Amino acid sequence: MSSEKKPNILIFMPDEMRADSLACVGNPIIKTPNLDKVGKEGVVFTNCFAVNPVCAPSRCSTFTGLYPHCSGHRSLYYLLQPHEENLFKFLKNSGYYVRMIGRNDLFSKKAFKTSVSKRTGGFSKVDLKAFLDSPPVEERFKKSFYSGKKGEKLVKDLDYSIIQEALEFLDSNPPEPFCLFLALVYPHPPYSVEEPYFSMYDRQKIPAPIPPKLDDKPHFMKEMYESYNLNLLSEEDKKEIIATYYGMVSRVDDQFGTIIEKFKEKNYYNHTAVFFFGDHGDYTTDYGLTEKWPTGFQDCLIKVPLIIKIPGIKSHKDSISNLVETIDLFPTMLEIADLKPEYTHFGKSLIPLIKGETNEHRDSVFAVGGYLPREPQCFEVKIKSPDLPLLGIYYDKIRISYDDPSTVSRSAMIRTKEWKYVDRIEGKEELYNLKSDPQELINLIDVHNYKETKAKLKEELLRWYIETSDNAPMKKERAL
16 A cells, blocks of 8 residues: 555544553453554553543544533434534544444434445344343342443454454455444443452452542432442442453453454555544442442543554653643544545644654643523433343433432533642532642542642633534635
8 A cells, every 4th residue: 555545543542441441551351452562563641531421422523623511412312414524524524434333413314425435333132132141130230331241252242243344344355445433332331240250350459449538429329329229239249340340341352452453464454554442431439339320520521542653653652641632533533544634623643742743732621511491302211110131230320310400410521730620510519639638538628728729720710611502514604
C-alpha cells in the first residue's frame, strides 16, 4: 500500500469499561496483554474523561466533538439524526467504507443510511438466550447486577457474533480505506462471564473497593445503596463482583487480540490507525455501588481507557497524562484521514500531544448529566416488575428517578488535576481535593476554608457552559 493512501481506521469500543481496568495503566491484578502490547506500540492516555456517564450521550458527543447539551443529546432516547454531521458521515463521504458492527446507542434508524456503509450486530434471540442462561444467584445479589458464572465454555453471545462478523469482513478483502467500528457489550453489567475468565482472578487478591461513606454525598448514592440491597453485601461479595468484572475485561482483551491478529494476517495492521476506548465507566462496588448513574461524576464513572496507535506517528512517550476528553477523538480521527469538519466543535486533536509538539492541552475537563421533570422524554421507560427477564434488574434504578426526580436533576462537573466540583440544579454539590483525596471520599463543599476554591471553579464552569451552550451552523443566511 502506498504511503499516499489514507490509513484504515479501527475503532474498538467496549461498553462501561473503567480506565483502571488495564495493566498498562498500573493495575497489578488485571490481565490485558493484548491491549498492553498495542499500548506499547502506540500510546496510552491515562487521564481521558467521558463528557457524560451514560452510553448514548457520551457516544453522540464522542463522534461529533460536541458536548451533550449543545444539541439536546442528553438522554438514551435522542440519538444522532440524519441531518447531523458526525465522524462516520465525514469518513463515508470522503471515500471510506464505513462498517459498523455491534450495539448502537449512537444513530437513529434513519441516520444509519447517511453515516455508515453497512451496519449489523443488533440483539438476536440467541444473544438474549445467552443473557438468560446465567444461573440464579443468591438473594442478596439479586439487585446488585451480579449474575456470576455463565458456563464452563465459550458463550456465543452478541460480542462473540461481533468478533466473528469482523473477522469475516476482514477476510472479504474490503475496499480501502475502511473504517471498522466495533461496539461491544462487555464489560457492561450484569457482571457475568464464562470460564476460563470467571475463575481467572483470585478473589483473595482483589483489593478492597472505595468504601461507602455516603453521609456527605448526593442522596442518589444512598438511594442506590439501599434500594439495590448493596448494604447487604460483605467485602467478600464485593470482591466477587470485582473479580467477575475483571474476567469480563480479560474477555474483551482476548477479543481485541483476535481482531489485531487478523489485521496482521491480512496485512492491514501497519497502515491502520487503532483506537481503543470506553464510553464511560462503572462503579463496580466503589462507594458500595454498582453499574452507573446519570448524574454520577466520580472518576470510576467518567474516566475511561484510551489507547491510540497511528501508522507513521511514534509517540514521544509511552503514556500521556494530560487531561483529555473523549470529544478530542473526533478531530484526531479526522486529522488522520486528512479531513476537516464542516462545522465548529469543541474537540482538540491529540496529534500534537502524541508527536510531542506541545505539552499543553486542557487545564480542565467537563461533564454533564441528568434531566428535569419538564423533560419526560428524557426519563428512562418504566419497568413493570423487578421479576421481568433481562430488564427487571433495572426496575429500582428507574423507580428511584420517578419517585424522586431530584436524583437525576441536571448537573455539571469541572475537573482539574487538583480539584473536582459538581454543581446540581437539585441535590448536594460536591468539591474534592484530588491530590489529598484521590478516592473522592471527603466532600469539602461545606468547609468554609474552601469557599474561594468553590467560587473559582463555579465561575469557570459557568463560563464553559456559556461558551458551549450551542453550536451555530456554518451556513450564513439572511432574509431581507
